[in-house]
Amino acid sequence: MRTTETAIDAGAGAAPSAERRPHIVIVGAGFGGLSAAKGLAGVAADVTLIDRKNHHLFQPLLYQVATAGLAPNQIATPVRTIVRHQANTRAILAEVGGVDLARKLIVTGGRRTPFDILVLATGATHAYFGHDEWAAHAPGLKSLEDAVELRRRVLTAFEAAETACDPAERRRLLTFAVIGAGPTGVEMAGAIAELAHRALTRDFRAVRDAKARVLLIEAGERVLPTFRPDLSAYAARALAKLGVELKLGSAVSAMDDQGLMAGAERIEAATVIWAAGVRASSAARWLGIEPDRAGRVTVQPDLSIAGAPDVFVIGDTASVVGADGRPVPGVAPAAKQQGEYVARLIKARLAGRAGPGPFRYSDFGSLATVGRRAAVVQLGRFQLRGTLAWLFWCVAHIYFLVGFRNRIQVGLDWLWSYLTFERGARLITGEDQAARALNSHIAGTCDCPSL
């Protein structure tokens, strides 16, 4: 039993030297946490990477899982596999419940684990601006479970439209409303429009005849507001070409299970998708710190929290002003850079060297795709749109995807979808909810004698 116990015990027990190796705990295996863990490879410390999922998720492609283009496993990789070759690092599947800052303990389930250095990289979740009751009507898109649930709703709406006899109900079933016109909202609206107007028309008669309606609802005055105005205008035109109806300057004020109010207009829609806002994770509450308006922890220039130089918060759950005086945006490249920065700082500190200066965010640019051969790319002063931007977007996403196998598979799937207009993961799954939901649609619509 002795060997087994030692193997399990990554903390003090596993250290061969008499001196105890410091224990670095990283919570969250997203872009931030993973890059911190990778940056700590080979450091004379025990690194524990905790996540409540067993996989790192490539969130930028989550909308393709929600619209049946990719399968869940193609954009996720087990965290264990990623850190397999780092002898000083172990991955743990557990949900963190809190932090005891005074005693330097992290709480998971009924267990308290001591840490010397803590990196919180717990990300963000959807925020409904004080309307948490909207969550049931308009799910967001953060996890694989979210994506599979959205896929179920989208595909079930098409199925139900096929057997609805009341024309108004059929129109409602074929109306898809995406709220929020940032990159995720634009990508979702474009992908649903391609699904409705291209991929599914061969299989669904009602879709072919009645035409689906895809709405993109945005409170602001333009789509992709973080991009340059001419790229926003291009994206709006590309969306219109795909058949997406844009509702700009329309704030959503009410929602129920039949539809929503956008500005002064009532829209009957069976499927509503939330892409309008996020709120940081519970890290601030764990640390007993007053969060900012977005729920984030405001950190020092070195990403540690005030009064606790060994506790770092990075990524979407941190609020920091970069060395250039501008707030660092909540995007994947920023989280990655923060992870790398914290790893460098910890390494220097453990080696007794002077650490790097304050965190500095390098903005390499932004990409967003609308659909087939339509994307926008903004890299510094350089910008691209159309087919070339779309190819650049495809190559960049395959490049940043984790895992050789996933890259090959996603590449082949995209090629196949491009050539055939098909979608490769058109599955409705989830405990027979699908058919039940559908039967209730059918029951609710009419007593027409034929299916």
Add this chain to the structure above:
Amino acid sequence: MRTTETAIDAGAGAAPSAERRPHIVIVGAGFGGLSAAKGLAGVAADVTLIDRKNHHLFQPLLYQVATAGLAPNQIATPVRTIVRHQANTRAILAEVGGVDLARKLIVTGGRRTPFDILVLATGATHAYFGHDEWAAHAPGLKSLEDAVELRRRVLTAFEAAETACDPAERRRLLTFAVIGAGPTGVEMAGAIAELAHRALTRDFRAVRDAKARVLLIEAGERVLPTFRPDLSAYAARALAKLGVELKLGSAVSAMDDQGLMAGAERIEAATVIWAAGVRASSAARWLGIEPDRAGRVTVQPDLSIAGAPDVFVIGDTASVVGADGRPVPGVAPAAKQQGEYVARLIKARLAGRAGPGPFRYSDFGSLATVGRRAAVVQLGRFQLRGTLAWLFWCVAHIYFLVGFRNRIQVGLDWLWSYLTFERGARLITGEDQAARALNSHIAGTCDCPSL
């Protein structure tokens, strides 16, 4: 609206001729229902194929989804896509609730649809021999949801073992019991053993050190009882070589959430999988017919039910004695042949020709795989085992898989797994249950200070 209504209305409305075309309803898009629908392509009738899932599932490979080798979408194809090119056929996602035999109506949700000819191909589900309470402890393997749930349980057990400190609890977490040594049980046990002893050892320290235990429990005296005794003996040796412990002549008499009783032995096991028995679907109840012991509808030699020559029952939910006087087994080839037979019979009847004679089952043989380069094949007097049988098994399964894309993907995945020993779909998903289940494991085991 008129065109749309007509398109929706597949029954009377869509018929161009003055005479009403007969309406054939097929319930179930498994092997039986799908082959019946395909056989009716081009017939002067309206065919409606109803399933409560939107996909046809290739059940023979379901165990590979449960053991993280394949992704769900690789063994499923939308029913609509399969029948897309059959102008007289439409696919409907709905759950059938009953049949009104007297008035020839099929009930889905709140709707009643008239049929002229009905084919019930609704398959089978797990049977716990009067112990329905075992379902929660030992899930079976019939749907994609079942497979994803089993995958969650198997992978979560490995994760929990990694952080368990109590050696007895760790052993329990690393003990997997498969009940029933038919093809599904043998394939599951072999696949879990390969996962535990090969694929996961690089990623899980506890698995490497403590060794997982995989048990195959069978009440009968040999594995694969429908195969020839020497092939059973080969399969038993191949399982033993993979590290599977065989418990033959051991009936399971009790089960709880910690383990089970097999014969007189108590086995502590965190993961128990049911592969011991099936019971037919509710078709007999819908028809008001007394089912046989396995819940099946006993049908006439032409697969229709007594007194209703327009109502057929085929596949796992039918009990029929073949023209050779032997009962037709509940296997995929039999269901396919029955579907083809019924289609031929209906075609002949609609054309006013004499139909085929009584149904005759052609037994082309059976295959089962144990693992890497180990399978058994029995085709008439011809038999194979080992590498050649395994290659034959791989080729046959890819050949029978529906969809060009799935064939390519599964072929590539198998090649990749064969070369690398990796598994491509190691995802734990499902509403954060994973981490919660794990926390309860952790909390239950001990207060050891380190994770």
